[in-house]
Amino acid sequence: MxxxxxxxxxxxxxxxxxxxxxxxxxxxxxxxxxxxxxxxxxxxxxxxxxxxxxxxxxxxxxxxxxxxxxxxxxxxxxxxxxxxxxxxxxxxxxxxxxxxxxxxxxxxxxxxxxxxxxxxxxxxxxxPNCSTIQMVVALEPLRQKYGLTKVIVSTYQAVSGAGLEAIEEMKQQTKDILEGKDVTPEILPVGGDKKHYQIAFNAIPQIDLFQDNGYTFEEMKMMNETKKIMHMAELEVAATCVRLPVETGHSESVYIETEKAGATVQEVKELLEKSPGVTLQDDPSNQVYPLASECVGKNDVFVGRIRKDLDRDNGYHMWIVSDNLLKGxxxxxxxxxxxxxxxxxxx
Amino acid sequence: MxxxxxxxxxxxxxxxxxxxxxxxxxxxxxxxxxxxxxxxxxxxxxxxxxxxxxxxxxxxxxxxxxxxxxxxxxxxxxxxxxxxxxxxxxxxxxxxxxxxxxxxxxxxxxxxxxxxxxxxxxxxxxxPNCSTIQMVVALEPLRQKYGLTKVIVSTYQAVSGAGLEAIEEMKQQTKDILEGKDVTPEILPVGGDKKHYQIAFNAIPQIDLFQDNGYTFEEMKMMNETKKIMHMAELEVAATCVRLPVETGHSESVYIETEKAGATVQEVKELLEKSPGVTLQDDPSNQVYPLASECVGKNDVFVGRIRKDLDRDNGYHMWIVSDNLLKGxxxxxxxxxxxxxxxxxxx
Known part of the structure; x- marks a missing residue:
């Protein structure tokens, strides 16, 4: 350099x-x-x-x-x-x-x-799209070691992904609601769409515009981009994308199925602990798990709440958090x- | 009477x-x-x-x-x-x-x-547990008509489920953060647990205490109660339960697989529309979907964002919202x- x-x-x-x-x-x-x-x-x-x-x-x-x-x-x-x-x-x-x-x-x-x-x-x-990036960073080590066949993700996304005006709307609206005032949403969920909904003290299941198949463009981005980045056209991926009253930091509840079954949670943790760009935060007995409020300003992708699916020996659940303006x-x-x-x- | x-x-x-x-x-x-x-x-x-x-x-x-x-x-x-x-x-x-x-x-x-x-x-x-009730009301008609084999749910739960003190903590904390003050969480995520985290502008992946298997008690409740209510010990159910800065109204992102494949989204909508206790709110082209902010004070379970999984002909995604203090x-x-x-x- x-x-x-x-x-x-x-x-x-x-x-x-x-x-x-x-x-x-x-x-x-x-x-x-x-x-x-x-x-x-x-x-x-x-x-x-x-x-x-x-x-x-x-x-x-x-x-x-x-x-x-x-x-x-x-x-x-x-x-x-x-x-x-x-x-x-x-x-x-x-x-x-x-x-x-x-x-x-x-x-x-x-x-x-x-x-x-x-x-x-x-x-x-x-x-790639912010919500895609943090997910593939966490899943790639698992894909490499165990193979990946299916991904189902539900997101908990911050408003900063919608820009500075959306942050301002969320803050003002929150203040107004706490003071008992009426609010008139004008930006979220999507600045360019027809209707706008209250984001303060709410969860809006729409990010970006709806496509003809009923998925939003944000959901299609997560699904298509994941396949392209991983070079896996055959990977099953489904996303539900939701906007929350969080300023910065996207969280994701992710379920995966791997090709090889049987890896223990401990093995998955050890793998992720040494993976590039990942910080493992996973100690339930001490209430250690990733939080949007803690990821802000950090470059890494934080992974925790890793659990084996109780029905499928090749199924795993996890919670993936990252600063959407940084790694995202x-x-x-x-x-x-x-x-x-x-x-x-x-x- | x-x-x-x-x-x-x-x-x-x-x-x-x-x-x-x-x-x-x-x-x-x-x-x-x-x-x-x-x-x-x-x-x-x-x-x-x-x-x-x-x-x-x-x-x-x-x-x-x-x-x-x-x-x-x-x-x-x-x-x-x-x-x-x-x-x-x-x-x-x-x-x-x-x-x-x-x-x-x-x-x-x-x-x-x-x-x-x-x-x-x-x-x-x-x-039953609040988050379980709203889910089974929406899924029962599908189970009856198409059979149900697998459920994966990620929740977006309101603080009123943790009581009046939790609501007060959320409001005061939100106000303090907007005013740039430091906050000291004392109740959420779980009053009786060791550590407490900021709920304002955050998403906390813990509701109730952790069990030895890494799931929280809330998650185990959803999994076990769903099987008991539906009389389906063999049903695959997995839950990830997350607390949000919402006062009242639980939302759920739910993925299901049915026994019989092939039902169209239109058929699923028609079925739910006439099901007891369900109000269908599902018109993506007009941005109609259930919202926590809209369900408060209403007895019904609101269902929308119904989509076919793009990979599996027996897979469906949906968004289920209800007032956790009422139907829940x-x-x-x-x-x-x-x-x-x-x-x-x-x-």
């Missing part, structure tokens, strides 16, 4: 963009020059990186001249419009939106699982950038 | 006890005389029922002289000590605690599912009392 790189962050002022800058700073990513890009609306804002001030510029095709790596997190339409422009100008794009994730030409990468897929990139690398977004993107450097793919 | 009955409510001042009184009033249950009983600590309080004031008395064995039906909801130890005393004095006990639920001599009843079991009672009838507790208890009257079992 002797080289330094020309980096652009697109969507720098957003919830994930801000975390990307923090993460690049903390990881001391070898940055030669840094460009902060955004929509026209946020252009002109001043942000600080490593003690230096940067003025955010409007992202246009020409912004990417000379950029070697561009981290995109400004929504799917921005990525669709500008990622190809960045690639055309020689940049590698790490895209945090769903725009290119299922494109067969685009690697969808979680470094702990399929870092090697980076070698097949054509300019764009997709960062900013940290995984920066980690991909680090892998690109390590594999000598950044020219 | 020309007769009137001598009724006692044990634990009248608690979260469920208060709901029981409301429900008895709303249902116009044929009450000849009413006794409100509680611990020594709450004795002396004055409560109102149908516009008349009642002074709460300490529950002692002699309290049950002349009582025909006693609704217990004052904790397992109270039920263990006093339910047999009430029975000895000729009362039928409907017990809302876990004290007798798995006793083979005690029917465990959800009227929509196994009302006939009431006929086998020996004085005590157990009311008070209403089911009163409903059992109504069934006892209807079946002429109250002498």
């Amino acid at each position: 002797s080289n330094q790189f020309h980096v652009a962050v697109v969507g720098a002022t957003g919830a994930v963009g801000q975390q990307m800058l923090k993460t690049l700073e903390e990881r001391d990513f070898p940055i030669g020059s840094l460009k902060l890009l955004s929509s026209k609306r946020s252009a002109g804002k001043v942000m600080t990186f490593k003690g230096q001030e940067y003025t955010v510029e409007e992202a246009i095709p020409e912004s990417f001249e000379g950029v070697q790596i561009a981290l995109f997190s400004a929504g799917g339409s921005v990525s669709k419009a500008l990622a190809p422009e960045a690639v055309k100008r020689g940049a590698i794009v790490v895209d945090n939106t769903s725009a290119f994730r299922m494109d067969p030409e685009v690697p969808l990468v979680v470094p702990e699982v399929n870092e090697e897929d980076l070698k097949e990139h054509n300019g764009i690398i997709a960062n 977004a900013a940290w995984n993107s920066v980690q991909i950038a680090e892998s690109l450097v390590k594999l000598n793919l950044l020219k | 020309s007769n009137q009955f001598h009724v006692a409510v044990v634990g009248a001042t608690g979260a469920v006890g208060q709901q029981m009184l409301k429900t008895l009033e709303e249902r116009d249950f044929p009450i000849g005389s009413l006794k409100l009983l509680s611990s020594k600590r709450s004795a002396g309080k004055v409560m109102t029922f149908k516009g008349q004031e009642y002074t709460v008395e300490e529950a002692i064995p002699e309290s049950f002289e002349g009582v025909q039906i006693a609704l217990f909801s004052a904790g397992g130890s109270v039920s263990k000590a006093l339910a047999p005393e009430a029975v000895k004095r000729g009362a039928i006990v409907v017990d809302n605690t876990s004290a007798f639920r798995m006793d083979p001599e005690v029917p465990l009843v959800v009227p929509e599912v196994n009302e006939e079991d009431l006929k086998e009672h020996n004085g005590i009838i157990a009311n 507790a008070a209403w089911n208890s009163v409903q059992i009392a109504e069934s006892l009257v209807k079946l002429n079992l109250l002498k």
Whole structure:
């Protein structure tokens, strides 16, 4: 890592963009020059990186001249419009939106699982959906050792996944309800959808828009992306995605069935304890288990409540928690950038 | 229902006890005389029922002289000590605690599912756990029509299930966190356990105490009670129970496999629509699905988000919501009392 790189962050002022800058700073990513890009609306804002001030510029095709790596997190339409422009100008794009994730030409990468897929990139690398990333990090070691045949996941997702405005809505709404005021939801569950529901003191079984098959797009993302990342088109995956009044930190209740039966809970724990990116928090007798409130600001995926299914010797239940803005977004993107450097793919 | 009955409510001042009184009033249950009983600590309080004031008395064995039906909801130890005393004095006990639920001599009843079991009672009838009741009401019609082989449930449970003090803790903690204050959890997840965690803006994967097998007692209750109510010792059931910052209203993400494959989502919807105690709320294109915030104060079990599993033709996912203090507790208890009257079992 002797080289330094020309980096652009697109969507720098957003919830994930801000975390990307923090993460690049903390990881001391070898940055030669840094460009902060955004929509026209946020252009002109001043942000600080490593003690230096940067003025955010409007992202246009020409912004990417000379950029070697561009981290995109400004929504799917921005990525669709500008990622190809960045690639055309020689940049590698790490895209945090769903725009290119299922494109067969685009690697969808979680470094702990399929870092090697980076070698097949054509300019764009997709960062998976937040809820997918934390799940595959926890399941990949089990897949490798015991084989994986079935996954059923129910999520408990934080509002920061819906952006800074959603966080603000949750806080104000919570305050209003505690004061006995009426509330008028305007953003959650999905900013662009027709109806909005109270998130404070509630659980909303809708994240992203409904598809024709009755699943939400978030659920389909978890199902399709898991298969792609693990290179297992045949894997059975089903998801139910639910939004909670939690600011940051996604939790997941996951049931899996493995190909080989019989591994004990102790063996599964020992395997996960030494797995990359995983922190085991599993000691029921001392009430030790992962909590959303404890994961914030940490890069790892936390796993606990590992139990054997009482009916099937190849069935396991577990509770998987991670900071959705870090491993679920900013940290995984920066980690991909680090892998690109390590594999000598950044020219 | 020309007769009137001598009724006692044990634990009248608690979260469920208060709901029981409301429900008895709303249902116009044929009450000849009413006794409100509680611990020594709450004795002396004055409560109102149908516009008349009642002074709460300490529950002692002699309290049950002349009582025909006693609704217990004052904790397992109270039920263990006093339910047999009430029975000895000729009362039928409907017990809302876990004290007798798995006793083979005690029917465990959800009227929509196994009302006939009431006929086998020996004085005590157990009311199932809140999270179990709402699930079996929704699954019983499917079991009857298609057969049921496997259930995997992840719950999203409200704090009112942990009592009035837990509600107070959640509200105060939420307020403190919004004001940037430090909080010191003292009750949740389990009042009697060693450690306590923040419930505000969090999701805690522990309800009740841990058992040696790594499951919590709440999870074991859901698993064992479901099998007993449905008379299906062979049914595969697995639960993960999670406490949320919701005041009232349990939600459940449920995956089932049926014996007969091939029923369409439309057929399942039509079946549930006409099932007793169920309200179907399922229209994804108009964002109609059950919400905890909408179920409060209603007796029914709300079902929606019904989807076919994309891998298994006998697999279905759904979202089941109900007021945990009503169908999950008070209403089911009163409903059992109504069934006892209807079946002429109250002498």
